[in-house]
Amino acid sequence: MDLALTDEQRSVQELFSEFFSKESTPERVRAAEALGFDQPLWDALTGIDAVTMGLPEDVGGAGASALDLVLVAEQFGQRIAAVPLVEAMVAASVLARSEAGRGLLDLVTDGTVIPTIALRPVVARVVRLAPAGAVADVIVALDGDDLVAVRRPGQRPYTQPPRNLASAPIADWDLAAAGSQRSVLASGEQARQAYSDAVSLWRVLTGAALCGLRRGALDIGVSYVKVREAFGAPIGHFQAIQHRLADLYAAGDALQLLVYEAGWAWDADPVHAQVLSCMSFLAAAEIAFRTCREALQFHGGYGVTVEYDIQMYYRRAKAWPLAAGPVRDSYQHLAGLLFDEPGRLSPGQE
Amino acid sequence: MEFEPEDHYAAHRAAAKAWVAAHVESGWLEEQELTGNYQTPELHLRLARDGLLGAAWPAEFGGTDADPEFARAVFQEVLGLGLRLDGWFSTQMVLNTVLHVGTDEQKRDMLSAGARGEMVIALGYTEPSCGSDVAAAKTRAVRDGDEWVINGSKMFTSTAQEASHVFLLTRTNVDVPKHRGLTLFMVPLDSPGVEIRPVHTIGGQRTNATFYSDVRIPDRLRVGPVDGGWGVMRTALTYERGLSAPLTGPTWADRGADWARSVSRDGGSPVIDDPVVRERLARIAIETEMTRLLAVRNAWIVETGGMPALEGTVHKLFSTETGQQHLASLLDLIGEEAVIQDPMADSFPQAVESAFRKAVFTTIAGGSSEVQREIIAERALGLPKNRPS
Numbered sequence: 001m002d003l004a005l006t007d008e009q010r011s012v013q014e015l016f017s018e019f020f021s022k023e024s025t026p027e028r029v030r031a032a033e034a035l036g037f038d039q040p041l042w043d044a045l046t047g048i049d050a051v052t053m054g055l056p057e058d059v060g061g062a063g064a065s066a067l068d069l070v071l072v073a074e075q076f077g078q079r080i081a082a083v084p085l086v087e088a089m090v091a092a093s094v095l096a097r098s099e100a101g102r103g104l105l106d107l108v109t110d111g112t113v114i115p116t117i118a119l120r121p122v123v124a125r126v127v128r129l130a131p132a133g134a135v136a137d138v139i140v141a142l143d144g145d146d147l148v149a150v151r152r153p154g155q156r157p158y159t160q161p162p163r164n165l166a167s168a169p170i171a172d173w174d175l176a177a178a179g180s181q182r183s184v185l186a187s188g189e190q191a192r193q194a195y196s197d198a199v200s201l202w203r204v205l206t207g208a209a210l211c212g213l214r215r216g217a218l219d220i221g222v223s224y225v226k227v228r229e230a231f232g233a234p235i236g237h238f239q240a241i242q243h244r245l246a247d248l249y250a251a252g253d254a255l256q257l258l259v260y261e262a263g264w265a266w267d268a269d270p271v272h273a274q275v276l277s278c279m280s281f282l283a284a285a286e287i288a289f290r291t292c293r294e295a296l297q298f299h300g301g302y303g304v305t306v307e308y309d310i311q312m313y314y315r316r317a318k319a320w321p322l323a324a325g326p327v328r329d330s331y332q333h334l335a336g337l338l339f340d341e342p343g344r345l346s347p348g349q350e
Numbered sequence: 351m352e353f354e355p356e357d358h359y360a361a362h363r364a365a366a367k368a369w370v371a372a373h374v375e376s377g378w379l380e381e382q383e384l385t386g387n388y389q390t391p392e393l394h395l396r397l398a399r400d401g402l403l404g405a406a407w408p409a410e411f412g413g414t415d416a417d418p419e420f421a422r423a424v425f426q427e428v429l430g431l432g433l434r435l436d437g438w439f440s441t442q443m444v445l446n447t448v449l450h451v452g453t454d455e456q457k458r459d460m461l462s463a464g465a466r467g468e469m470v471i472a473l474g475y476t477e478p479s480c481g482s483d484v485a486a487a488k489t490r491a492v493r494d495g496d497e498w499v500i501n502g503s504k505m506f507t508s509t510a511q512e513a514s515h516v517f518l519l520t521r522t523n524v525d526v527p528k529h530r531g532l533t534l535f536m537v538p539l540d541s542p543g544v545e546i547r548p549v550h551t552i553g554g555q556r557t558n559a560t561f562y563s564d565v566r567i568p569d570r571l572r573v574g575p576v577d578g579g580w581g582v583m584r585t586a587l588t589y590e591r592g593l594s595a596p597l598t599g600p601t602w603a604d605r606g607a608d609w610a611r612s613v614s615r616d617g618g619s620p621v622i623d624d625p626v627v628r629e630r631l632a633r634i635a636i637e638t639e640m641t642r643l644l645a646v647r648n649a650w651i652v653e654t655g656g657m658p659a660l661e662g663t664v665h666k667l668f669s670t671e672t673g674q675q676h677l678a679s680l681l682d683l684i685g686e687e688a689v690i691q692d693p694m695a696d697s698f699p700q701a702v703e704s705a706f707r708k709a710v711f712t713t714i715a716g717g718s719s720e721v722q723r724e725i726i727a728e729r730a731l732g733l734p735k736n737r738p739s
Contacts, residue, residue: 003650005351067351222731236733239724246723247671249730250664254640261353261643268352279636328629335628338635339607347639 017076029286032082036169046111070263076210086205091115100183113137131191133171134161147191153179160284166319203281210284214291217313223293268336278334285321292317359423366423386556389437389512412462419591437509441471444517447586451574472510474518491520507560532579553708603635609698641669666720670712677706688691
């Protein structure tokens with residue numbers, strides 16, 4: 001047991017904190033909203049090998065741990081960066097697991113190809129509202145019995161995303177579109193296992209991103225209530241506001257521990273990794289939204305105007321988790337992991 | 351950073367279990383439940399006899415030869431049975447404070463009496479007219495030569511009925527701001543003029559109101575400087591928040607799932623098949639894990655030589671607020687069976703019912719949630735202090 005970040009982990013945290021605060025300012029996020037994608041930011045990320053840092057060194061990665069990726073995703077979320085970083089990290093990890101996939105990795109490493117992952121089963125060869133579907137070049141999907149990687153023809157942006165709550169570059173993806181190159185990465189049980197692992201890792205990293213997002217929203221809310229005055233005092237003076245912010249701080253503090261534990265368990269505790277992935281994702285979804293809702297509420301009327309940043313956090317907090325389908329499905333998935341395996345132990349129990 | 355759970359007392363675990371098997375009597379748990387007296391004198395004496403109470407203290411001030419890690423393992427095993435050691439907890443907290451602020455004579459006399467099990471100390475902070483605003487205490491102590499004369503009353507003087515002393519917060523100066531006129535005394539509860547009246551609570555716990563009429567005590571029982579009581583209180587409160595122990599054993603979610611597997615609805619499918627039940631239990635499991643992590647962090651801070659301050663506050667607020675909701679939620683799932691009160695019955699509904707009544711005090715005792723939120727708002731978020739004084 002050692003709950004302090006190592007010097008190395010701390011420098012990852014600081015590096016990416018600085019990176020995103022410089023490269024993903026609210027102005028940049030806002031400017032990218034029409035497409036939901038900031039190409040120069042993506043180029044900068046691939047320039048520092050961020051997308052592939054978690055891959056093993058023999059396939060061109062840096063061998064970073066899942067907890068390292070969690071720390072990066074947290075900083076990414078805090079600045080609601082307009083790039084599909086989590087999806088690309090997860091898709092790259094799937095590609096690295098098979099010979100066929102590794103063929104595409106060089107193009108991912110040098111920034112030519114953006115990979116993404118379908119988080120829902122493919123229906124009639126179409127991925128409905130694929131994450132980064134408007135801008136990604138390769139998608140990893142579970143298509144029937146096969147885990148496939150499909151590269152499509154053309155160039156980004158491939159399409160204009162439908163107007164959506166998160167201003168995300170989501171779009172339908174026709175896996176059978178003319179000119180598509182399809183590689184089968186795995187089949188049968190192996191395919192299902194690899195896919196399920198990938199979705200779990202996506203939950204861990206999205207949980208981390210949402211934990212960062214709630215931190216960003218809390219900072220915005222706290223700063224605002226310190227300067228906005230009403231009834232002759234900064235509104236942060238009033239207990240109605242202080243106590244709600246304190247509750248959000250406490251929940252967020254506990255959430256951060258859970259998110260870090262999920263990252264640690266991904267590499268170190270296979271027995272609880274799936275459970276913690278699901279727990280951290282669901283807790284993050286709930287606490288991130290609650291934080292944004294309160295922070296927006298304390299802005300009063302300004303909170304709903306597009307000029308204020310809090311609304312950008314509010315919309316993403318609710319929308320990001322929905323990429324994996326209805327949230328209640330994730331609760332049922334967690335319940336299955338927790339309650340349908342007799343003899344399974346809760347985390348922390350021997 | 352790594353979260354691997356470790357048993358710091360693994361080397362002592364077997365011996366601790368053996369101690370419990372040899373010295374803890376099976377009837378004590380039921381007796382505590384039925385009487386609401388959470389301090390079992392015979393258990394206290396047996397712990398003292400084997401040197402377990404004073405294990406952590408310096409030898410010059412009453413520390414014993416017992417291995418402090420073995421002692422902690424024994425306390426964990428005793429608490430694991432569901433037995434409570436409330437009198438020891440308050441005694442330990444106060445004597446640790448004495449170790450910080452007391453005179454050498456006090457350290458020697460009080461800690462050695464505590465280690466022998468002869469000194470059991472109740473907390474006398476809260477008054478009928480002030481709880482969270484503890485510095486507003488009105489109980490007066492007035493100097494008379496080498497003695498002090500005390501008049502006033504205290505509420506929630508828990509375990510006073512089994513205690514030898516009360517650690518009494520008094521006002522010694524009315525001409526200064528409230529935080530600067532407080533002084534603490536170690537008042538023997540057998541002093542003339544002390545009266546203890548029982549107060550019963552919905553959780554079953556017996557606590558007390560205590561009354562002090564012209565109680566005279568010598569100045570050597572004053573702990574810390576005259577009018578310097580607030581500094582002493584702050585030391586004592588830090589020890590109180592650092593006491594949280596990580597949860598062990600089956601969680602409420604696990605126990606709820608066991609129950610839901612064992613019962614069916616109107617003769618139909620098992621309750622565990624109901625997606626609403628599954629989601630509720632999953633939500634409880636998530637927050638329970640978050641609480642566990644906060645407690646683990648407190649323990650880790652203590653083990654690495656620190657004292658949880660803000661971290662202790664966050665744990666207190668989050669664990670008690672969510673824990674209360676979990677029990678209410680479980681009662682909703684169970685239905686009419688959950689209203690029957692029988693804490694000793696070996697049934698899940700009755701365990702939940704009993705825990706539900708006990709949990710209501712957790713967001714009030716030891717600093718109410720509102721006070722914890724103020725601390726977080728001021729210290730973690732830098733929001734302005736809004737209390738009048």
